Amino acid sequence: MRLGGQRPSRNVQDRRGQGGGFGLPGGRSGIRLPMGRRGGGIGIGGILILMAVMWLLGLNPLDLLTGGGGFGPQQGETVGGQRPTGAAGDDARKDFVARVLGTTETIWEVNFTELGQQYAPPTLVLFSDQTSSACGLGAAAMGPFYCPGDRAIYIDLSFFRDLETRLGAPGDFAEAYVIAHEVGHHVQNLLGTLSRTTAERSRLPEVEANEVSVRVELQADCYAGIWAHALAEGGTVLEDGDIEEGLNAASAIGDDRLQKRTQGRVVPESFTHGTSEQRVRWFRRGMESGEISACDTLRADRL
Numbered sequence: 562m563r564l565g566g567q568r569p570s571r572n573v574q575d576r577r578g579q580g581g582g583f584g585l586p587g588g589r590s591g592i593r594l595p596m597g598r599r600g601g602g603i604g605i606g607g608i609l610i611l612m613a614v615m616w617l618l619g620l621n622p623l624d625l626l627t628g629g630g631g632f633g634p635q636q637g638e639t640v641g642g643q644r645p646t647g648a649a650g651d652d653a654r655k656d657f658v659a660r661v662l663g664t665t666e667t668i669w670e671v672n673f674t675e676l677g678q679q680y681a682p683p684t685l686v687l688f689s690d691q692t693s694s695a696c697g698l699g700a701a702a703m704g705p706f707y708c709p710g711d712r713a714i715y716i717d718l719s720f721f722r723d724l725e726t727r728l729g730a731p732g733d734f735a736e737a738y739v740i741a742h743e744v745g746h747h748v749q750n751l752l753g754t755l756s757r758t759t760a761e762r763s764r765l766p767e768v769e770a771n772e773v774s775v776r777v778e779l780q781a782d783c784y785a786g787i788w789a790h791a792l793a794e795g796g797t798v799l800e801d802g803d804i805e806e807g808l809n810a811a812s813a814i815g816d817d818r819l820q821k822r823t824q825g826r827v828v829p830e831s832f833t834h835g836t837s838e839q840r841v842r843w844f845r846r847g848m849e850s851g852e853i854s855a856c857d858t859l860r861a862d863r864l
């Protein structure tokens with residue numbers, strides 16, 4: 562990506578280095594801890610349902626916490642030569658995130674204007690280890706997530722390293738796609754989709770609720786595709802190979818691929834984000850059409 566000419570967003574909040582400073586009372590942390598898919602936590606209560614909707618990228622936090630093939634850093638793992646480290650590197654990472662977020666702001670402002678609405682951008686919170694959110698405690702182990710309660714995206718940058726080294730999805734555009742997917746959830750929030758589907762899911766048995774979740778996630782992928790479409794049209798940001806990086810990332814975080822990695826088997830009725838093939842297809846669909854109307858995964862007969 563060539564982001565040098567892009568305006569950095571002013572909506573990035575840097576809470577790195579404050580990790581662990583937001584300790585919650587022990588009795589409350591349980592409910593805020595994400596439940597693994599195996600745990601069947603969905604349906605237990607409103608907050609878990611909400612968390613499940615926000616829950617990003619199909620990472621299974623329980624697997625992480627229990628060491629079951631999770632995504633935490635491995636001993637002896639190198640970060641990779643192109644990853645700057647140290648204070649200057651941190652600033653470079655923040656600058657990258659701010660510019661990517663800036664592109665989403667520009668693009669969604671235009672799309673909302675076409676809908677006759679005004680786009681209110683989300684805040685993007687960078688954190689390390691854990692931080693508080695209106696949706697409860699955000700932990701690095703959860704992967705990036707969007708919280709509708711405070712209209713904020715939460716990202717621990719170590720996820721991007723995992724995306725490259727452990728999930729096999731390297732590249733700056735892969736990272737940008739993850740941000741664009743989260744922004745997609747924010748768009749769903751602004752358009753009322755999140756509150757509608759959260760209510761719907763709370764009335765449904767788990768398997769059906771999971772299917773609604775998959776539809777919500779695939780729509781966020783499709784919205785990320787709309788963002789990619791606009792970048793491609795702009796003609797200055799994308800470089801050769803960027804789109805492939807995005808498609809590869811969408812594929813790497815499909816439920817089937819992740820389950821195979823973490824559990825060694827695939828359980829389709831527990832899917833909450835969609836298969837690799839579906840994620841790639843809906844991202845592509847948004848990218849090719851550039852139209853919000855092409856992303857109606859909630860009513861699509863076939864996902």
Ligand SMILES: [Zn+2]
Nearest residue numbers: 617618778781
């Ligand atoms: Zn998502």
